Amino acid sequence: MIVAFGTYDVARHPRAGVLVAGLRARGYTVTELNRPLGFSTAERVRMLREPWRLPLLLVRLLACWALLVRDDVAHRRAHGSPDALLVGYLGHFDVVLARLLHPRTTVVLDHLVFAADTATDRGAAGLRVTLLRGLDRLAVACADVVVLDTAEHRDMLSLLAPSRGRRGVVVPVGAPDAWFADTPGPDGGTPWRAVSDGAAPAGPAPLRVVFFGLFTPLQGATVVAAALADALPRSRDPGAGRPVEAALVGHGQDHAAVRAVLDGVPGVTWLDWVEPADLPALVAGHDVCLGIFSDTPKGLRVVPNKVFQGLAAGCVVVTSDTPPQRRLLADHVELVPPADPAALARRLLDLADPARLAAARARAAAARAQVRPGAVVGPLHAALAARGVRP
Template identity: 65%
Template sequence: MIAFGTYDAARHPRIAVLIAGLRAHGVKVTELNRPLGLSTAERVRMLQQPWRLPVLAGRLLRCWAGLVGDAVRQRRAEGRPGVVLVGYLGHFDVLLARLLYPRSVVVLDHLVFAGDTAADRGAAGLRVRLLTGLDRLAVSCADLVVTDTEEHRLMLDDPAKGVVALVGAPDGWRDGPASGGTTGEPSVDLSVVFFGLYTPLQGAPVIAEAVRDAVAAGAPLRVTMVGSGQELPRARDILAGTPGVTWHDWVEPGELPALVAAHQVCLGIFSDTPKGVRVVPNKVYQGLAAGCVVVTSDTPPQRRAVGQHVELVPVADPRALADRLAELCDPAVLAAARVRAARGRDRIRPQVVTEPLVAELRRRGAL
């Protein structure tokens, strides 16, 4: 099998999870990877602002030239691959993969629908229609499409072409002890962390209102907010004057697991946007893997994927979130939540989350 594309596993660990899981099932995976060097936000911004497209096109063509050379050398050394896995954000890469490997089974990891993501971030009209067309073109080039939730699989024009594999978390998130912030002398405060891009689906204003109200009511919280993006200014305004809140605009990907593991509670997403009720975000899986108690919104995909192991609250409800955080300040309640969370760590390992993909490829005779 070839893992192919301009993906960046350090910024977007989904592809790393799939590769690790496939290898754990005994599949030989050779990576042909030329990272594009653009974040999700930068790619979406370029697609929304046509005058930026020449930059994207230039970078893409340089990466593709390298990939073509890599593919030629790989073909000479190992022959035609049975399966080509195109990594996350591979809307364009899958076109090249189809051209280079016309007789291989091309698998597209379609974690993000470009049109859906742009709409969630405020785009409308022609831009969304063009990006939706790009989604359809990318999917049409693949033989099998991997999505992260059943809701996303059903968004495909042909859902039978899809297979659901949970996002999971890289093993690097488990390297440290599952301490949930209990190393050293325990703090009297409940330590809480949120990290993300502050997009509408994450519901950062809901988090901010909940933290503000919980602290005002006397809950002993120590909160770390990591990241930057569209709704950061509003979240900062809401939390202005609230004690115990620390802000980080950026944390290096290699440092993030240790930072999260140093907290007792990791926050997921809380909005009621259409996209927000269809996804299970990376941070939910990563928080569990890091040994935290995870609090997130009670949506069908999150309930189905990890509902027995996380603390669910109604969507877009700051009061409910504030109440749950206050409850977790009770050591007995927190201890029980930790037990539930610990039982979910093995369910999100790469080997487990890739089982449906491996089963489907074997059913097709591709492995």
């Protein structure tokens, strides 16, 4: 029996849900002891950049921990000690509690992000980054198995804590089961379709493109904006053929800059918020899902949620040509150079051709099976079995 433990929030960060679903698909009994902290990644990073906000985090964390301790005691009385604990994403503090409560149990930490690396990517520097690097070291020191999403992050683990490097296991992010459903749109039949700020010209149905996220430097939101500002007007020129429309979903650090670039560009829809439960159907109603496009150090090391989610939803995925994305999905996604809006614009205009879109869609569909939860947790299943933890 495995206990998924911590303050993770699958509605905001689906990674923990993917691991739980994948282990269950592999035959494990997984019980969740989960008290969501209620802060998004952006809110946590903001607290680290504005230290006077940290007491709120501490109070909320201690309240959640009190409930987790109570839940853990009750669970052990009813079922005995688990074979392993899985500490969910953003569990830098939770893994310490897990180790204190279960000093002799195999503890698995899903270390999808390094705190210092994330803070640096969002503009932090100096002492705060040093302290966060210490937090990363403490977290991995408490774990017997450290789950990472790319080989590049496993290398970072070896640099951060050389003695812990051999404990790293690469498990791709994957997509939750909900993203694989063929969900009809709000009219009960055709998929969801945005109504753009500028009316599409009469003629062929437009190529529908979606970008969703927190508009961070990692995602390259400003690169997306420049590409759309180039591609959308050109797609509407006489003789260009099929027009391109784009929906941009979310809000965050670079949102204002993106809106400024796309001000007045026809065919753009803005959605500041979509409920997580509604997002899979929204994405599935588009032809193309955009991934990440930055050339920041972190942007070159990750394969983001949206790449897996877009594939699961049945979209063609266009994303940056980086080593981890090429290594994992080169045959199934459309790769363009990082930080190159002209290349992204050209690829979108190419995909407006129905034949090219159909070929790209077939390549993408072939990847759906390998991004399911049961498939991506294969390396974790092997690591657990090596420690005697079996279904």
